[in-house]
Amino acid sequence: MTGRAATGRSLGLLVCLDCHLTMRDAKAPQMRCARCHARLHERKPHSLALTTTLLVLAAILYVPANLLPVMDTQTIIDDESDTIISGVLVLLHSGSWPIAMLVFVASIVVPLLKILALAVLIYSAWRRLPNGRMQRSQLYRAVEFIGKWSMLDIYAISLLATLVQVQSFASIIVGWGAWAFGAVVVLTLLATHTFDERLLWDAR
Amino acid sequence: MPLVMLCPACDLAHRCTAAPAFVRTRCVRCHKPLQVARDATIDTAIALAACASVLMFLANVYPLVAMHVNGASRQTTLIGAALGLYDQHYKMLAVLVFLTIFVAPLLHVVTLLYVLVPMWIGRSAYGQNFVIRLITRVRPWSFTEVFLLGSVVALVRLAKFAHVVPGIALWSCVLLMLCLSAMTSRTSSEQLWQWAGRGPP
Ligand SMILES: [Zn+2]
Ligand SMILES: [Zn+2]
Numbered sequence: 001m002t003g004r005a006a007t008g009r010s011l012g013l014l015v016c017l018d019c020h021l022t023m024r025d026a027k028a029p030q031m032r033c034a035r036c037h038a039r040l041h042e043r044k045p046h047s048l049a050l051t052t053t054l055l056v057l058a059a060i061l062y063v064p065a066n067l068l069p070v071m072d073t074q075t076i077i078d079d080e081s082d083t084i085i086s087g088v089l090v091l092l093h094s095g096s097w098p099i100a101m102l103v104f105v106a107s108i109v110v111p112l113l114k115i116l117a118l119a120v121l122i123y124s125a126w127r128r129l130p131n132g133r134m135q136r137s138q139l140y141r142a143v144e145f146i147g148k149w150s151m152l153d154i155y156a157i158s159l160l161a162t163l164v165q166v167q168s169f170a171s172i173i174v175g176w177g178a179w180a181f182g183a184v185v186v187l188t189l190l191a192t193h194t195f196d197e198r199l200l201w202d203a204r
Numbered sequence: 205m206p207l208v209m210l211c212p213a214c215d216l217a218h219r220c221t222a223a224p225a226f227v228r229t230r231c232v233r234c235h236k237p238l239q240v241a242r243d244a245t246i247d248t249a250i251a252l253a254a255c256a257s258v259l260m261f262l263a264n265v266y267p268l269v270a271m272h273v274n275g276a277s278r279q280t281t282l283i284g285a286a287l288g289l290y291d292q293h294y295k296m297l298a299v300l301v302f303l304t305i306f307v308a309p310l311l312h313v314v315t316l317l318y319v320l321v322p323m324w325i326g327r328s329a330y331g332q333n334f335v336i337r338l339i340t341r342v343r344p345w346s347f348t349e350v351f352l353l354g355s356v357v358a359l360v361r362l363a364k365f366a367h368v369v370p371g372i373a374l375w376s377c378v379l380l381m382l383c384l385s386a387m388t389s390r391t392s393s394e395q396l397w398q399w400a401g402r403g404p405p
Contacts, residue, residue: 005233005383008210013217015210019240019393022209035402036337050404091361102353137213137234148347151304155285156353158301160361162280162288163271174292180360182297193344201214201234202381 009202014040020074025095037117044196049125051195055118058187061180062111072159075170082110083177084153092130102104106152107181114188117143118195150185154178211236246324246399252387259380260310260344265370269359273366280308282351282373308346309384315339316391319349323399332400340393349381 005050008015012025023034031040041092069081082090084107091100117139123129124136164172208221213236263282270279283306290298303313315335322329330337355374362368394398 007215008217009215011208011217013208013210015212015215017212018340019397020209020212022398035397036333038337087361091357093362094361096360099357105359106353125211134234137236146394149329149353151347151350152299152354152357155305155359156302156352156357158285158289158297159269159280159355159358161292162285163269163278163358163362165278165288169274169276174289174294174297179294179297182300186300197213197234198215201216 014042016040030121039090043198046175047196047199048122051191052122054187058184059115061184062115064182065180068180069152070177070181071175071177072173073170103153110114110146110150111184112145118191121195128202133200137197140197146147147189147192154182223241233346241267244395246320250320250324252383256313256380256383256387259376259383260313263373263375263380268373270369271362272369304345304347308342309348311342312346336396339348348377348384352377352381354380359390
């Protein structure tokens with residue numbers, strides 16, 4: 001069924017991803033949009049290769065992001081390093097479990113799900129799997145929607161590190177885990193951006 | 205040839221029909237919204253953008269949070285949060301925070317006003333097409349709502365050993381978030397092109 005659907009590719013039409021104008025192949029001079037002059041492509045160029053590269057980098061950095069400390073609290077008496085997980089546990093012990101859940105979901109669950117979901121999407125777009133296209137398209141839109149929420153912990157850490165610099169009391173130093181974590185967030189956001197959703201729908 | 209429009213998400217061709225202007229059409233195959241509501245007026249969009257710029261000013265001038273502990277106190281502004289990272293030599297991270305909580309929202313509002321105000325008086329801004337494209341590219345990188353929730357997390361973590369006071373900027377950020385989302389939903393790229401007189405025929 002879907003294999004015989006009239007698509008832009010079969011009709012020789014192109015759609016601009018910036019302004020959503022549909023135009024004829026031949027009418028686009030130098031393959032630029034007639035309305036907003038954005039570069040036009042039938043599909044995003046090298047979509048699968050780029051997305052895979054970004055995703056592999058993100059998956060590699062996900063390990064130090066979770067193992068290295070994201071911040072280091074130094075007081076006169078002791079020196080305490082926090083990873084993302086131990087930060088969640090601190091919140092849980094201090095009795096604010098809704099916030100603990102929020103950080104757990106935004107910082108641990110969301111990045112992991114994003115990496116796994118994008119891997120599934122790349123595989124099915126590469127193999128052009130015919131079934132469950134609708135579900136995969138919805139998965140992609142979900143990944144697109146939740147993407148930015150992983151930045152939550154980065155903002156919290158930056159505020160803590162800026163505020164807690166009281167001499168003779170305590171100071172918070174940012175750790176390399178935060179850097180790796182920020183890189184994971186940016187890489188997965190870029191990977192989502194370079195993935196072309198239409199590849200999920202292309203006929204074999 | 206009948207007018208055809210392609211779904212940007214699955215490439216399926218749809219024949220353009222004269223649908224009522226406020227109807228949200230979805231792609232028949234992948235259910236992606238194809239045309240967005242055209243019931244917004246340019247006046248509302250300008251009002252929201254003006255409102256957002258005032259709130260953005262407040263959010264950046266006043267302190268975001270103040271902390272009091274053992275007689276000492278410290279406070280920070282929105283940009284201070286990015287500078288704090290920079291001071292600790294996490295320059296890339298500082299740039300990321302600065303871009304997503306300051307540059308992107310500011311650019312979003314400024315570019316919108318730049319194209320909307322001339323449209324409102326019946327002219328078109330210099331480089332309008334480029335600026336409209338810039339708006340749609342900048343928009344996904346503005347993370348004000350995420351920053352707001354991040355500040356709440358930071359406040360909760362601090363509250364157990366210090367007295368923390370949310371500042372004017374934090375409340376401005378709450379309003380700014382609402383204002384930006386109302387503004388974004390009224391200024392989709394289809395809507396902007398429609399106002400520019402270059403909507404779908
Ligand atoms: Zn265009
Ligand atoms: Zn579609």
